[in-house]
Structures are given as C-alpha cells and as structure tokens.
Amino acid sequence: MREAGDVTTLGFGGRPEGAVEHLEIDSTLASLPQTFSGVALLALRRHRRVELAAPAVQAALRLLEGRHFDVIIANEARALPLAHKVAAGAAIWGDMHEWAPEERTQLLSWRLLVAPHMRYVCRTYLPRTEAVTTVNQSIADLYDQQFGLRTEVVRNSLPDSGLAVSPLDGARIRLVHSGGAVPGRNIESIIEAVRELDDRFTLDLFLVEARDGGRYLAKLKHLAGDSDRITFHPPVAPAALPVTLNAFDIGVYQLPPATTNQRLALPNKFFDFVQARLGLVFGPSEEIARLIREHDLGRVTADFAAGSLTAALRDLTPEQVAEFKTNADRAASILSSEADEAVTRGILRRLLGRSAGA
Known part of the structure; x- marks a missing residue:
C-alpha cells in the first residue's frame, strides 16, 4: 500500500506499521448494534436504519468528518456502509476476506439477526464498489454468482521464504501443527491420531492460547498425557513461523466444515507449511485439497476423523515424505505472495486512475 501513497488507517488498536496516520477507535465499542433498539431493528430487518448505528461506526464517522481520500479500503463487509458514506467520490475497494453472509453461522443469534443484515449489505453495496477481493476462487465464485460481481482473489499468502528443504532424521517423521488452541x-483429532501411530512419528504443537483462559489448551495437554512423542511449544510470531517449522517434515491440519467458510477455507497455515518446505496432510477441505493434489504436496484424508488421519499417515515412507517436501520447495514461488501483490498493485493503479479522472 505504501508504494501507492500515504496510508491513513482507521480501526481498533494502535497504528499499524506503514501507516502515516492512524485514527483509533475505542476497542470497547461494538461494531454491530447491541442495544435493545439496535437488536430490534436487526430483528425487524430495518437494515438501512441500522447500518451506521453501531457505536464503533458512529465513532468512526466523527473521526472521519471533513476528511477526503483518493481510495478507501473497506476491511470486511460490515465496513462497506461506512466506506460509502464517507467516500465523497473516492474509489472504494471492498476486501471481503471470506464469505461474509455466513461469517459466524455457527451461532444462532448471528444466523437470526446478523446474517440477513450482511446479505443486505453485500447486495446493496458490493455492486457499487469498484473493486472486490476475497481469499480464494471458490469464495470469489460465490460473490460473483449471488451478487453479480467480478471478484478478484488476494490470498493470505507469504513471500517466498527461500528456505532449503530440511533433511529427514533417519526413519523418523516429524509432524507439526501451529495455530490457535x-x-x-x-x-484433539491430531493428538489422538499420533497416539495410535508407531514410534517413528512425533508431533510438535505451536499453539496460541484462546480467550478461554487456556482451558482448551489444558484439555489438549491432558489428552496427550505422558507421551514422549508429543511436545507443546510456546507460540512464535507469524513472521517467524516458516523458519521455525522448517525443522519438521509434515504439517497436519483437520478442520471439520461447520460453516461455508470452513468448507472453503484456505488458511494461513497452508502457506506457512509450504514456505517451510513441509509435506502436508490435511482434511478434505475443498480449496486445500485441490492445491495439495495439484502440486503433489502430500495427502488428503478421507474425512476429518482421527482414524482417517492415522490411516493417511501410517504407511508414509521417508522417501515419500522427502518427495512431498521437495514438491513444496518447487511450489513455494508459485504459492507465494508475489502473484497476490501483483493483483493488489493492479487494483490500486486502476482505482487511483479512476480517482484522478473523477
């Protein structure tokens, strides 16, 4: 973004790196209406009355009063009404990330109250937004089919780390998983699978404690028990993950598709593992499975059960693991952020040209 000009950011928390100015919103303010009247308006589908009513949005409007920009980037669907309200002729880029109409459909309250509002926001504002992006082609296709768009893809990829493939440690196969606990x-399915495997297999976990006071992490440690083949490590910074993970052999991940976004997920850890030059053994999520097969990066399990993961790992040979790691090395540049940065630069050039001609 800095290549294109001076960046002003608006949001919760402190100033991000690279921003010349940051307009901070109090992190205690809700980004959706939570008062009785606000919830009632959501329930009654009074979308236009509620789209700018959230306390965080009201604070943003005050911070932006009298300001003018060349391009406005709305980060996720709920920011679109605000972006269009303050645009004053500026071009708007809607960075949707995932499939907004089903962001948190595992929650009943979200399905009943917020999901219809998100569909209204997408239906009303996305066709009037000059650029729309999301994290993979499957989700882009959903936006295009349901809202009549031409959505572009900017993945959550990483720069090519340039790491060398790490050698295997004899017959040992070192599994690794990183992410939030x-x-x-x-x-737990990964831990259960490893406990069923023979002594060739080890599992190292780099987990970030959740906002549950560490209860789930403690449950995982209890499940691992006294196994000397399962090791828990402190989390490492995202930028350091490829280097840290490079010491292992196979990245494992098993997320059941409870939502559309989970079914179509292409998570950061996929790119972490590829840039670490690891083989992959993942559950059959559609986008991930397609890329694993396309680049011969590893194996896709039959389903998301621990038994399927055990079956996919049990007969792996060191030669196969070495081949998967080599294939990850070959695919690392193709799956790096270079292509995504090119899409981003193209969008900015187009939008800045539109603003200059306005």
Whole structure:
C-alpha cells in the first residue's frame, strides 16, 4: 500500500506499521448494534436504519468528518456502509476476506439477526464498489454468482521464504501443527491420531492460547498425557513461523466444515507449511485439497476423523515424505505472495486512475 501513497488507517488498536496516520477507535465499542433498539431493528430487518448505528461506526464517522481520500479500503463487509458514506467520490475497494453472509453461522443469534443484515449489505453495496477481493476462487465464485460481481482473489499468502528443504532424521517423521488452541479446531483429532501411530512419528504443537483462559489448551495437554512423542511449544510470531517449522517434515491440519467458510477455507497455515518446505496432510477441505493434489504436496484424508488421519499417515515412507517436501520447495514461488501483490498493485493503479479522472 505504501508504494501507492500515504496510508491513513482507521480501526481498533494502535497504528499499524506503514501507516502515516492512524485514527483509533475505542476497542470497547461494538461494531454491530447491541442495544435493545439496535437488536430490534436487526430483528425487524430495518437494515438501512441500522447500518451506521453501531457505536464503533458512529465513532468512526466523527473521526472521519471533513476528511477526503483518493481510495478507501473497506476491511470486511460490515465496513462497506461506512466506506460509502464517507467516500465523497473516492474509489472504494471492498476486501471481503471470506464469505461474509455466513461469517459466524455457527451461532444462532448471528444466523437470526446478523446474517440477513450482511446479505443486505453485500447486495446493496458490493455492486457499487469498484473493486472486490476475497481469499480464494471458490469464495470469489460465490460473490460473483449471488451478487453479480467480478471478484478478484488476494490470498493470505507469504513471500517466498527461500528456505532449503530440511533433511529427514533417519526413519523418523516429524509432524507439526501451529495455530490457535481454539475449541472447534479439532486439534484433539491430531493428538489422538499420533497416539495410535508407531514410534517413528512425533508431533510438535505451536499453539496460541484462546480467550478461554487456556482451558482448551489444558484439555489438549491432558489428552496427550505422558507421551514422549508429543511436545507443546510456546507460540512464535507469524513472521517467524516458516523458519521455525522448517525443522519438521509434515504439517497436519483437520478442520471439520461447520460453516461455508470452513468448507472453503484456505488458511494461513497452508502457506506457512509450504514456505517451510513441509509435506502436508490435511482434511478434505475443498480449496486445500485441490492445491495439495495439484502440486503433489502430500495427502488428503478421507474425512476429518482421527482414524482417517492415522490411516493417511501410517504407511508414509521417508522417501515419500522427502518427495512431498521437495514438491513444496518447487511450489513455494508459485504459492507465494508475489502473484497476490501483483493483483493488489493492479487494483490500486486502476482505482487511483479512476480517482484522478473523477
């Protein structure tokens, strides 16, 4: 973004790196209406009356009063009404990330109250938004089919790390998983699978404690028991993950598709593992499975159960693991952020040209 000009950010928390100015919103303010009247308006489908009513949005409007920009980037669907309200002729880029109409459909209250509002926001504002992006082609296709768009893809990819493939440690196969220790992530299935495997297999976990006071992480440690083949490590910074993970052989991940976004997920850890030059053994999520097969990066399990993961791992040979790691090395540049940065630069050039001609 800095290549294109001076960046002003608006949001919760402190100033992000690279921003010349940051307009901070109080993190205690809700980004959706939570008062009795606000919830009632959501329930009654009074979408236009509620789209700018959230306390965080009201604070943003005050911070933006009298300001003018060349391009406005709305981060996720709920920011679109605000972006269009303050645009004053500026081009708007809607960075949707995932499938907004089903962001948190595992929650009944969200399905009943917020999901219809998100569909209204997408239906009303996306066709009037000059650029729309999301994280993979499957989700882009959903936006295009349901809202008549031409959505572009900017993946959550990483720069090519340039790491070398790490050698295997004899016959040992070193499995690794990194991410949040969040209930519903099915990390217990990985632990259960490894406990059923023979002594060739080890599992190292780099987990970030969830907002549950560490209860789920404690549950995972209890499940691992006294196994000397399962090791829990402190989390490492995202930028350091490829280097840290490079010491292992196979990245494992098993997230059951409770939502559309989970079914179509292409998570950061996929790119972490590829840039670490690891083989992959993942559950059959559609986008991930397609890329694993396309680049011969590893194996896709039959389903998301621990038994399927055990079956996919049990007969792996060191030669196969070495081949998967080599294939990850070959695919690392193709799956790096270079292509995604090119899409981003193209969008900015187009939008800045539109603003200059306005």
